[in-house]
Amino acid sequence: MATTKTDPDQRHNEGREPAKLASDLLTADDYHELLKQLYMARYFDVRLIKEKKRGRLRGTLYSSHNQEGIIVGALYGLRPTDWISPIHRDMPAFFMKDFRSGWDNPERVGMTIEEVCGQVWGKVTSPGRARDNWSHIGSRAKKIIHSTSMLAGTIPAAVGVTLADRLNGLDSVAVTFNGEGSTAQGVFHEAINFAAVEKLPVITIIENNQWAYGTPTHYEYSLEDFARRADGFGIPGLVADGQDVLDVYNKVCQAVEFSRAGNGPSIVECKTFRSYGHGDHDDDRAEKYRPEEEVEEGRKRDPIAIMKKIMVEKGFLSPAEAAKFPAEGKGASEVTDEDFPPEVVAYLNRGVESAVNAPVPEAHEGGMWVFREEN
Amino acid sequence: MATTKTDPDQRHNEGREPAKLASDLLTADDYHELLKQLYMARYFDVRLIKEKKRGRLRGTLYSSHNQEGIIVGALYGLRPTDWISPIHRDMPAFFMKDFRSGWDNPERVGMTIEEVCGQVWGKVTSPGRARDNWSHIGSRAKKIIHSTSMLAGTIPAAVGVTLADRLNGLDSVAVTFNGEGSTAQGVFHEAINFAAVEKLPVITIIENNQWAYGTPTHYEYSLEDFARRADGFGIPGLVADGQDVLDVYNKVCQAVEFSRAGNGPSIVECKTFRSYGHGDHDDDRAEKYRPEEEVEEGRKRDPIAIMKKIMVEKGFLSPAEAAKFPAEGKGASEVTDEDFPPEVVAYLNRGVESAVNAPVPEAHEGGMWVFREEN
């Protein structure tokens, strides 16, 4: 990525690849790890849908099905010390942050599966003691920013944490995840504009899944590639194939490198498609606004399938191995535990079990922690 | 202006001129009219400063000195039926709207000088009966949007009035005036994004006078030309020399034509320089943040002088005539009524007299008009 922000060739990067790709340095083990992480994210999603159907969960589920390439690819390019800000559709990101350091590495700077399941089930083991719902958790220690419901609302905070790190002499970056619809919020503009002025290392990932709830992108903004929004801020805007975990990894690494070198923020648009309704309450209604054919077409490129294909081509996976856990292309109702690697299922089982067994917070906690200093 | 919004040649228009300029169609009379309007705007500004110094006015004055080319050039390109939204530094725009139809034409769709002076003096003759201050006036009938203090806050309303006009089958446009500093507001982004989606005829004029109060542009945004902000919305962004009333006129006409043809919004950045402090309360303090040399340099290009030079070159003005009313380059304390055409002075005198003689609203009006339907 260019160090001058006005080089139009660098800003319009589609179709061009930089000389060296970050993925060129990945080993076969990395590929296997990435594939397993895709399975993990997928399994978390379908398992939760099943649990909900069984009546074991309250609250809405915002499925990340088919969008796992973005979560996994982006996180794989980060250091433990980097900040992330996931939102409603990024639930797996909370426990997959810094997965590269080892899923059960006690030093890992990410939430445990027990914590995240504790949140989903509304138990005391939730990092926020289940005071707020859905993806509204975080951790200062784990460097995960706690979102509110207000879309794009954490981008300023992401800018702020990097400003503090820079003052402290650290070179961490912050990566925010955002639906393309959320970019219409004023605070998106205010925060990125300031990050551009201050050259702060904030990478804004756009999960462009073509829909904001029931609204298609042509009612949300007027651009071919959303990434071009970056041109208006004088910062780089990259486009990634969100279904290709490696492309996401490469583009995010590019953006991160640019940021760490002190050049400031960037936007990475990851093109993807939302498999289901906006939330699980919307699954049956989505056909009201979204034509069947579009859904069929959009779901065709499953990130697990794409990664397997690449790995087979590279010789990292035999066709037989690739056929082994056929979760790809299947919805929550079609899939079984057999479609996933057993270590993935076991990992989540651990979280679910812990959550089911944990107590619900006591009522009086509702009155606590309005202020730190109670006076 | 191109009808496709993605043609980069059209978006990066600096240094290129379209085949035909709107100003090519202007007559010698038009040039004289434009020059007289520059005098009018300038006189309004310096006269108010004098009145304030004499203790006859309350409230802050936000001088438009040296920025008259933008107000005059932009308004000259509009039809009576077009909407405008001036802000703090555009006070003359209120009574100069549709000046092209004749300063005293009773059909003119702009405020009278009596109304504007009534506002400045805080009298019942103010269009808002002096309930709000400064430039916070407007008129539904005159198609002038009433601003609040909140910068960029009227851009959505400008979008809204054009939407209503379009529904009614009208092809009017709306022109908003904005300091470059105000563009950092979230609502700027929200409104222009929606205008781009809906292809609404809203022209956002940026009076880029290099400073937002005490903050220089490099702390406000990170772009060489602010007009490039338009690229991020997928709309045209033009750059005009704000000191050259004809260039402003041409670029605004280009933008208006583009809008009227149904192609949607655009941004016109007019480069200019703020002669004085932010407001008159700031005149003595401005040196705290703004180097003397910059001020000297910035003031060099007076729009009256530039227009005179062009008119002499064109043979519309003899050198002797050009020397006649030497208001250019002079500040409020240096200038006298003799430096202005007498009809300009007379026009404003009429307004001032009317305002001075008008009564202050009665106290109980403070309690009125909270709601239309009082129940």
Added chain:
Amino acid sequence: MATATETGVKKNFLTGLKEAIAEEMESNPNLICMGEDIGALGGAFGVTDGLIARWGRERVIDMPISEAAIVGVAAGLCLNGKSVMVEMQFIDFISCGFDQIVNMTATYHYRTAGEVNMPMVIRGPAGAYGGGALYHSQMNEAWFANSPGIKIIVPSTPYDAKGMMKAALRNPDPVLVYEIKDLYRRRDLEEVLPEEDYIVPLGKASVRREGDDLTIVTYGQNVYHCLEAAKNLEKEGYHVEVIDLRSLVPLDEATIIESLKKTNRLLVVNEAPMTCGFAGEVLSRMSEKAFEYLDAPPARITRLDTPVPWVKPLELFVLPSVEQITEKALKLIKY
């Protein structure tokens, strides 16, 4: 053709709202609807269902997720002669369009000395008790009650929902409508709605139950908590009057004062945070204006001064309950 009244088809709260908007769209060609996902989806809760099919994008506009622009564009439409219904997907997101409401829209009539009016309705699902947590549970009406120039209504029955929504859509001033989403589909509230056009005027409270031992003033879903408490108390021989304000701005003070003359005791119940909330406003006004009628300290039961937490026990802990109301009522009656 069978009419609803004839056949006695009972309708829910949401249907009342829906019919009100659809009928006003039909009768007022100047009315525009704006909001997120209000087109093909019909809004998150279906209140605008069917409008786009009938009126198209010209009058039913799916907006980008831009609350400030939504309100501001609506203000521009109003300035230029239209009326606008703005849907907030949840009333909680009104905070993102806050400035355009309180400083642009609410003051427009005032600033222009009456030249311009803003016939804008801003409405959206509101209220807690449903596990919506901090950002899908708010009752933030007090912010706007303290911002001059905005009317505020909170209907609690299908009849009122329809009649007040119609009144709001015809009103020349900005009206905020808090729609209690937990009432949207409550079966026990369903009622037959008049077939003919009707409105319920803003600014009139409704006495939902008569009694002379205590006046409970409330609105929204708390009306039902209070009615239940009143039933409990009836069993113990106490007669509680329950006033459903329906309209907060303007406020029907006369109805409350009349009641206090009879009961001499006041309890105000709402689910917003206590400090500077509307319950306190009612309490204040009555302390000022009906002091002589009060034989016991006026009281309020509100949400605690906390956000609305998610999990059930915590959520219920911070919100008014039937038990709390009953207990407090007894204390006041026996004072």
Added chain:
Amino acid sequence: MATATETGVKKNFLTGLKEAIAEEMESNPNLICMGEDIGALGGAFGVTDGLIARWGRERVIDMPISEAAIVGVAAGLCLNGKSVMVEMQFIDFISCGFDQIVNMTATYHYRTAGEVNMPMVIRGPAGAYGGGALYHSQMNEAWFANSPGIKIIVPSTPYDAKGMMKAALRNPDPVLVYEIKDLYRRRDLEEVLPEEDYIVPLGKASVRREGDDLTIVTYGQNVYHCLEAAKNLEKEGYHVEVIDLRSLVPLDEATIIESLKKTNRLLVVNEAPMTCGFAGEVLSRMSEKAFEYLDAPPARITRLDTPVPWVKPLELFVLPSVEQITEKALKLIKY
């Protein structure tokens, strides 16, 4: 070296604020200042004058005109271990950053069950009577009093301004500071400030004048209107107690109740709109908690429920005046 105390140099309200911030910047290397034009200009009123020369842009950040981002970035700084002083150029513009205050910052501690705290001070010039009109005159404290998780202070003397600002800058919670700009340079308020470090703790009211005929509760510049009214009444032989709240959240109820035990009469005065304003909150709490001590209906004098208009007669018409206070006080005393 001569100290202020020794030489008795009197300082104004603005100097108190300025010194507080400068001293805290000196003693707390984690404190960052953010706002519009706070660098070379030193802020619109000069409160941050000199800070950039001493600390540079690293700790004194001139921000774009982006109130939402200013607050949100500050929240990120707090999340990551810093303390932040945010200047709103006028408190009126807080509406443009509203969501980031009420939903992001104020709830952060609550949402995280205490993991994260937000040592953020948001301060800015506020208040009417100066011809600032609708958007340079607001007292919008009630919006935030109804938003759990924000402390609110309104000092009225140079001593309090300095001491409370220092307390606020050390407080682990978000604190909003309403600085009455008409007090900034009032000569008659100048006083000698302690040379040594001191704070005035939040949550404590100050009895500015003792008396036993009536309790007037107020804050901000209305303190001086009330003191003047009290002086008038003294001439007529009535002794009015004037309580300056200074801190609204948390509220020092005990001091008010103690006073009411003595005076049995309450008048609350502030310059914000009446409905759901903080005057009503005080009135409510006292009606609930001190009912038995009240021998007359508690009363409030506030701004009318209107915006603040510009020209003098209109502005004064909608705001509390010494005459109004005096008159109302007499009525209450004679009740």
